[in-house]
Amino acid sequence: MTSVRVGDVARENRSVRAQRAYRSYLSRVIAVLAVLFALAIAGVAVYSSNLFAIEEVTVEGVQHLTGEEMAQLAAVPSGTTLLRVDAQAIEENLLRDAWIESVTVDRDFPHTLNLVVTERQVGATVVISTEEGASSELWAISQDGIWLCPIPDPDSEAAQTISPQIYKDAEQALRVSGVAYGVTPEVGTVCSDESINNALNIVTNMTTELKDQVKEVSAEAPESATLMLDSNVEIAFGAAEDIRDKERICLQILEENPGKVAYINVRVVSSPTWRAA
Secondary structure, three states, X not given: OOOOOHHHHHXXXXXHHHHHXXXXXXXXXXXXXXXXXXXXXXXXXXXXXXXXXXXXXXXXXXXXXXXXXXXXXXXXXXXXXXXXXXXXXXXXXXXXXXXXXXXXXXXXXXXXXXXXXXXXXXXXXXXXXXXOOOEEEEEEEEOOXXXXXXXXXXXXXXXXXXXXXXXXXXXXXXXXXXXXXXXXXXXXXXXXOHHHHHHHHHHHHOOOOHHHHEEEEEOOXXXXXXXEEOOOOEEEOOOOOOHHHHXXXXXXXXXHOOOOEEEEEOOOOOOOEEEEO
């Protein structure tokens, strides 16, 4: 007769159960690893294939750049796919253009790349003297003071290569004139001329209906900035300071003397003057 202690049997049972549990756990781990490995192989295969080849590039939010210009700027590599395309590189390419303020590159599976663009708007057109003042050219500048582009004569050959929207905006935009000779705009750079920036600041920060009446600003110097209204009333506005008070005074003079005012001087807010037509 052989005797077996109860404690030994219990330990043996626990050992068997532990081994079974370990083998079951190991089997599950191996199965999971096998699935992950298969998925990785499949992912590499899909990534390397032309399954999601880019067949169309769409653009949203663009008015001042032509389709040809956008294609050249984006420079989407031929034969690339939505999985392999370098979205950051495309964004950087587009942001090099002065017109583009921000851009998002979206993948629209299975075959479309969508470029969502926010453009800068024309804040004003600036008459730039060239050849020591013997001639001039017109430039578009954004509200935040970025030189956007020169605007060629509408009948010129160069005009055929730019968006018609630029001419529409130029017709409606404020014009800055009287800029001293020597200002040399460069596309994509920030305007450093104090007189031009002062003119932009005046109109950008105006908050009353007077703003909509301003058609031109003479910007020979910040302290001598002069506004010309649609009604041909001339306003010696000066520096972009106390703008709201200056607006209020001008509107009051115009309201109290309808059709009689030719000139208003509010360079010094505390002592405004005006002259009849």
